[in-house]
Amino acid sequence: MRAVAARADLDRLTHLFRLQERSLSGRLLRLLRGHLRQEGAIRTARRVACRIRHVLRPPPVEDGGLSAVADAYARAVGTEGLAPVILIVAELSLGQCAKYRVWQRVDQLRYLGWTCRVVDWRDTGPALTALQFCTRVVFYRVPAFESVHTLLAEARRLSLPCWWEVDDLIFDRDLYLRNGNLATLAGAERTELLFGVGLFRNCMLACDRGIASTPVLAEAMRAAGLRDVAVIENALDAETLAIVAEMGAAGLGGGEAPGGDDGPVVVIYGSGTRTHDADFRVAVPGLVAAMAAEARLRLQIVGDLAAPGELAVFGDRVEMLPGRPYRDYLALLARADIAIAPLEDCVFNDAKSNIKFIEAAVLGLPSVCSPRRAFADAMTDGQDGCLAATDDDWARALRRLADDAGLRRRIGARARAGVMARYAPERVARHQVAPVFGRPADPPPDGRLRVLCVNVYYAPRSFGGATLVAEEMVRRLHATGAVEVAVLTARPAIAGRPPSALRYQEGGVPVLSIDMPPDGDAIAAFDNPAAAAVFADVVASFRPDVVHVHAPQGLGAGLLRVCRERGIPYVVTLHDAWWLCARQFMVRADGRFCGQARIDPRVCGRCCPEARYLDDRALVLGRGLRDAALLLSPSAAHRGLHVANGVDPARIVVNRNGFRWPARPRPARPPGPVRFGYVGGNEVVKGFPLIRAAFEGLERPDWVLRLVDNTLTLGLRSIDMAGWRVRGRLDVVPAYDGGTMDAFFDSIDVLLFPSRCPESYGLTVREALARDVWVVASGPGGQAEDIVDGVNGTLVGLDATPADLAAVVGTLLDGGRFDGYVNPFKDRLATWDGQARDLLDLLRGVVAAGA
Incomplete structure (x- = not known):
């Protein structure tokens, strides 16, 4: 339906464009055509022509013009009266990061009663729109590109509290360079990652507060200059728990590892990205020693990783598996016997979360982890997991777990109980998220x-x-x-x-x-x-x-x-x-x-x-x-x-429209010609061509016609006097406002309102009648309802001709009837106050009827 209508519009506009080509101004369009797509030529040409007219004939006044409009849109506003909403502007392309730092947060906030929205930071337009409706905003893992500066500036204009959230130490170049995984990346990719460090840091420091996934990360954020930083850990969520429950029903996970005393013992490592080669090498010597000593040990590596050459001697006992959706990854994890989480000893890794331990533990799987801060805080070595700092630690822990299926089950069960107690969604929401965001508080009803x-x-x-x-x-x-x-x-x-x-x-x-x-x-x-x-x-x-x-x-x-x-x-x-x-x-x-x-x-x-x-x-x-x-x-x-x-x-x-009544009595009319006014712009329906033809047909010069061009307030011009051929005087003036309305009507004796259709009301007619200005209006219609023909105005037909209007004007030019004229029926006119009172009663009645 839209396509058919668009085709019809295009056909009509193409016809008009071809007519325009034959005119003198068409030569200008031909100069532009080489730079325009054929389909968009008509619309572009109209915009160009509009701009040319504006440049050649700018509005005569600046006050109330385009600069005032722009200033109004730029002024700061608050969040009073808005429903409490938290917006998360996020990096969503990293699936696992988004799961733990975005979608988990949404669930936690909703548990606390918040309405929560998420938008990708690259979608600047939707993000700007979403900012208008939130009361708080979180920027998760967002770099300060120019588009993001636009979002940050808008958040400040809207007086929004801003948090910058991160789960990796990606904002400090010196600390980032200590991450050995960078050396394993290609030069261009490494340069790109380091370039992003400054962008992340700038965005972080442009926010009021910060959220980190670990205490070490929070300390680094404070050291970088962000004083108010809270810790919200990666945790369990409803999706993960539902998947684990399904696997438990199917006989997987839940503390029952499938390997027995005599069967293969599967060690599993999940690599989410290609930046973990150096981390994995921490465990390689211990893995090699353990696998050499224990033939039942098998290794599965899931995701992007460059397999170390030392593992080649084990042949098909080492499997390189591609990354997979989260549900499938958990299923693979549930079939394993031991999970490992090796990390290099550096501040970058001390800032990382213990999510690999949590995922294994919730499945009842024992883990061997490097003693980085988050792992050391979450587990007790030998009780609900194993910490391995040296090659011997790795080999000893793996062999011990491989040798004893009962030990694997006991450690896995304790790990599961621990993470369920510490990282359950509701507990994290209450104890970590609530202190940061609180609970939403709707203002109490005030009866308004x-x-x-x-x-x-x-x-x-x-x-x-x-x-x-x-x-x-x-x-x-x-x-x-x-x-x-x-x-x-x-x-x-x-x-x-x-x-x-x-x-x-x-x-x-x-x-x-x-x-x-x-x-x-x-x-x-x-x-x-x-x-x-x-x-x-x-x-x-x-x-x-x-x-x-x-x-x-x-x-x-x-x-x-x-x-x-x-x-x-x-x-x-x-x-x-x-x-x-x-x-x-x-x-x-x-x-x-x-x-x-x-x-x-x-x-x-x-x-x-x-x-x-x-x-x-x-x-x-x-x-x-x-x-x-x-x-x-x-x-x-x-x-x-x-x-x-x-x-x-x-x-x-x-519900009759009110209007602005005069602020003072009308001054005495000065001597001189009769002064006519018209407020309808160049619209045919308002009678503009009729007025032009009528006044061009007048043989006498003893009159003034003031034409109001409303488009001047929009930075445009719609009335051009150059083509008029008249004997009297023409003035084109900008639209009046509340402060200049009386002055405009004081400057005319007669308002012309020869609309070509029955108007719904005619606000200008009432403004004139209240100021003792004679009105020439068409009828029937709402515009004529307060005019008594021959007493406070003159009525003409909707189909009046230029000769008809010229005859009325000629009559009004004679006789001096406007000296001391006062409209005797002003008491019949509506007021803004009366309209507003009636409207409020009607609106209240509607609400009461629907209650």
Whole structure:
């Protein structure tokens, strides 16, 4: 379905591109074409053209522009109000390391009640997104490449406590060089490992705290400059215990080694990587002596290892077996009689864990180990294992165990009992993990209503009337003190930042923004799985009682599916006809109202022949409306449109939009020509071409027309005055805000609002009426409901012609009617406070009904 729609879009855009080629500006595109892929030429050209226009005609003001937007996204925020979550950013390519340091940790943290998430450190975008929803973060075995510095900087911006975790001494070059295994590696591989030492060290020191797998490793981390370091040992986990239980049921492991007094005695060594050749050689002399003296001894080497030549004399008594999945490795271990864990005598190995002993012990298998710190701490020589420091120790321990099957069983049983007591998952969670992370503490309920607001735009990137309403409602709900409110919105990509979510604060309210590409496909505009996935994280983190959806264009109706799945009621404010019309305003391609009252899919299909997904769109969005707990309409006219299209009248109510009332009385009008204002940008649906044609047709110069270009706040420009042929004066000004609104309306006498369709409300109309500005608006529609024709404004038809509008303008230019004019019906207008009070009552009613 997406492919068909994309093909249709490409065909249409290719046609437009060919038309463009024939124009003068097409020559510029031909210069670029050699550097563009054919499939992406159209979209790239549009972006290039946009940038060229911006460079040639930059916004006249900087305040409130792109730099202010970037600053808002860069400000530090805290974790207040978020559900407690621990994120582990990890090295996941080393399977065994990930098992013991990542997946074990997840199980331990969940045992303590934490929600835990894991992401590979190489996946920068997903990691950045995951950081937005956690309250603590652990970087396991992560090097400080540039992408990781991005993650660390984001963690600092989000005020997240950071731990750097490691299970090898890979951050100290001098100590690392004492590891004899390095000498067995090829030069390039050795250089690469040593190069990584500095990267690991930098990442470690960029964190607040550390976690080590052994006390020696913790001491080295402290010596390197990380003061707060805790020890959490490698341990047993549910997966390992389940496998061992299955093997016990099958007669393997559990202290019953298969070798008897007369049969072969299998010694097993597991090499996880190719960096253990020097370690294994520690045991070779003792192995050779023991195998020479005891013919029953056989050796199995599992994994990557260069077999020493001294073992060749034993022929098939030495088996070199490839590495295998963990379950299969444990099965092989369970069939052996003795496990060995040789390690060179160096600080690097003293920092290693005793996991080889734990794995053998849980299977009831006796181990012979080098007396490195972690092994010496975990076992008593001759009781639950054997420590071998010299060649004679190795030979003596192996021969002793080979000669006595009963001894093997007794040592194996004691070892199993010891590791089960010390390294059981719950015990490690309680005694080692809990002191580091504690247990999650949800804030006690404070009785406040938790509301999650959704709108495609939000401050500092404000655009359009729906956004203004959404922002005001959020601010006023937040100001009551009775509501905890958060926002989900969209934003453009940020230079240098991979696609990812970003959390910031606006007016003390947490906001989660999703970057949305400007050229996203048409289906994603109403069904965006990526946005729905992030929304699910927002819901889990903020835990709203109710979701209030304003304008979700581009974010999609998948958000509503998440609400249904989680049992969260949602309310939709119908700011326009987007839920019914793919063009959003029920206008045809020429910008004229389609004239439908009840939507006919056949008419829509002819209007948008390239949109072959209209039936699916109607199905998805229709389901979203039907499942809403309540629908809100800003006007009676807009409510009537949705009722006519199947919405249950009992489930849709009018919640009229408030607006910013004037902060002071309107000053006396200065002498001079009549001043007209228009706020709709260059949109056809807002009547821009109608206004241009009407004013170009005026024969008189005694007027001023001020055109507001909202895109100036986005660093763009949509209105070009160069082509206008008029006798009066034209001004293009940026969008006003709360601080400049009164000044703008003081500068005009008449607001032009000749929309080509029935508007849902018309916020600008109310702003003007409250400031004693005459309004020329089209009707019927929500925009006309507060206008009394001839008393506080003039109504024209939705199909008004330039001549019709010019005639109205001509009438208003005569007579001096605006000197001392006051709108007599201002008391009928809505207020932000009234809208917010009604909205809060409605939201509370929805939550109470679902309780």
